Amino acid sequence: MNLFDIVGPVMIGPSSSHTAGACRLGLLSAGILGGCPRKAEILLHGSFAHTYKGHGTDRALLAGLMGWKPDDARIPQALELAREAGIEYSFKPGDLGTMAHPNSVLFNLIGEDGGTCRVIGASIGGGQIKVTNIDGFPVELTGVLPALCVTHRDQPGAIAVVSTYLAHKQINIASMRVFREGKGGIATMVIECDQAVPPELVKHMEEFGVVHQVRFVDKVL
């Protein structure tokens, strides 16, 4: 932790996990969708389900989806302002299973362009977050660094194709993990980078034979 993790961050209260972390989960999910959603169905699990009104978790999640940061003074009015912006949203308590972190949320999002995504994430304390599932595939995304989520066929050389391309484009990989459900099926690489990856590179990578889909998700911390 550095000095401004201790005296800071500046945030809208009352809770770093239930308010600031919730806002970041919204931001990261909007980043995964590729923009502010037109429709958002939000399921709250565990402590999020119990205390979301008192902590303003609902407002903070929506604020994040609209691209606002945790210190945005408009967060208390996020429900009204989202409605005015024409965003269709709903919150309901639910159960994501015994393995889910107590501060978990599931987003079903539809974007302006009709694109969709289903994101599960958790606020794990002190405003830190973790997205653990995108569209049914396990991942681990923290929003600390810009990241690429690459779904691809699980076959020899797939990782080399992507990492070689990034090396060629001078994008430095800070960390990389591969998640797969079974051998030879669909896998997801989560590649954290030291810099943002421009859209044209993302598009180019989607043309690789082994690659199904590439999402660039910017950092939110």
Next chain:
Amino acid sequence: MRRDKLAWAQLVSEAEAKGMALFDYLLERNAVQMEMDKDSVFRKMEDMLQVMEDAVAFGLTGVRSNSGLTGGSAKKLKDYTASAEHKKQGLLGPVVGSAVIYALAAAEANAAMGRIVAAPTAGASGILPGVLMSLQEHCNVPRKKLVEGLVIAGVIGEVIADRASIAGATGGCQAECGSGAAMAAGAAVYVLGGNGRQIDDAISIVFKNMLGLVCDPVAGLVEVPCIKRNAGSVVQSILAAEMALAGIGSFIPADEAIDAMDKVGRALPQGLRETAEGGLAVTPTAKAWTENYFKGIRG
């Protein structure tokens, strides 16, 4: 290779070995670490102070929380302090009195979704503003010095976070409000002219008096007892600072007191670490309110 944990005593002796003033050394050290220049660190810290002052001003308007459970106590105490009744039989003196009012104000601003500085956390965000703004008002501490005090406080928090924890879920309230009070006590000693050794004493005295404090929020909300614990913590903070400034040493060095806090935190049962499953959170009154409140949410 695992680096050694941060230690306050070590930082003080490093500054001495370099022949630097403690503040200059700590500012430089942090600037290098964060790859920022010293002026930018100072300016960013000044912004933090401004947010703290704004939060106190917002809290003093008498705001209430979303849940309706808390609010208005900062304003109530301020009005009472100004009354003729208080002039006759007021118990708190000016420094502690103002610190308590401002701590309540910032903590109530937090509960009412105001903009605050988590220092070290949102739940303990009233303590530093409470202590520092009172010193500014009553002890003629210039603003620049307060910003320096915040840097000192931040470094103390870094030491605590490295050796122990600043999260209630890990170490109970002693890790949140206790750490906030230790940070504010160190800052107070510094702005009033104390040295690194006296800051060490103040940190240790705070933990002596706050060790074992559990985190037991009613309904899991950052309201009861958090807001009043911010008020109590500034009293501990000012007490420790005054004793340290008087030259009363602490037998246990700060770093060891912090380690003790860590061990006590780990020994606390899960129910007393922010889960709302112990302490005040499970009293009959708290349980009845919580049940009603959850029913309201679920419709």
